[in-house]
Amino acid sequence: MELRQIQYFIEAATREHMTQASEALHVAQSAISRQISLLEDELGVALFTRKGRNIQLTHAGKLFLRHAERGLSEFETAQQKIKEYLNPDSGLIRLGISTSLSVHTLPVVLRDFHQTHPGINFQLHQGTVPYLIHLIEQGSIDLAFASPVPKQHESVRSSILYTEQMVLLISKQHKKSGNASISLSQLKHERFITFRSKLSLRELFLDACKQAAFTPNIVFEGEDMDTIKSLVASNFGIALMPENAAAYNLPDNVSVVQLSTPKLTRSVGIIRPSDRDLAPSEHIFSLFIDEFYDRLYRFGQ
Secondary structure, eight states: OOHHHHHHHHHHHHHTBHHHHHHHHTSOHHHHHHHHHHHHHHHTSOOEEEETTEEEEOHHHHHHHHHHHHHHHHHHHHHHHHHHHHOTTOEEEEEEEETTOOOTTHHHHHHHHHHHOTTEEEEEEEEOHHHHHHHHHHTSOSEEEESSOOSSOTTEEEEEEEEEEEEEEEETTSTTTTOSEEOGGGGTTSEEEEEOTTSHHHHHHHHHHHHTTOOOEEEEEESOHHHHHHHHHTTSOBEEEEHHHHHSSOOTTEEEEEEOSSOOEEEEEEEEESSSOOOHHHHHHHHHHHHHHHHHHHSOO
16 A cells, blocks of 8 residues: 555545546546555455546445545654654644633734744634544644643643633623622623533533522623623623633723622643644744743733
């Protein structure tokens, strides 16, 4: 089994057409057909059925495609990693950011890092923490900003960068907007704007309401911070939000009120794969992140 056979097979499977695969690869159609036939002979199964000028994957072909794509991706990643080991100041870092995590310092981190290491580029991915862990397990990303930070997980190692308070956002038209602090139990009759289900901030909010012994009246669920802030500004409802997210791009008509009880915090940190070493460029960035946030929270934001 040769690498070019895998490449020819994947291209043909993706396009479902030998001629189009030939044009895309700049290889004669007869050469592609010959290599795929050799691959089928070696595997002992047909990978395609022919329908006129088109081709379709057989059941065995679909099974082989999933593993072939993964194997080819691993091979290409290995090539990239070797290049990085030869030149640590080059490479591509695939960085994850968990949904509903407003890391307002991230653009500064990326800017400062790029000034020091201009040869290292980034590819950003966003999703829930379980999804980002899945991407790390697949090898699709290398590092991720996560909140909450997983305490124990066999696939990732975690480190906390900082912890932030949850605060209450209230329209200045609201009767409680002048309060310096307020207990969540005093808000049981309010209309709440919150994050959609399965996001960590939604679970944190529901757990807090449970502690305060009431079921919240949720009038809107979303995942975009600015949308939630705008709805609060219009006095459509009130919302709980991380203090760093609340401080960024806050509408003039919104007040930030401290939550007296229960005290709600969330951790923000970095997750890394536990079963493999970071490539040199990833290790450089990982150390940079740790030092950046250590300085930021040691001397004040």
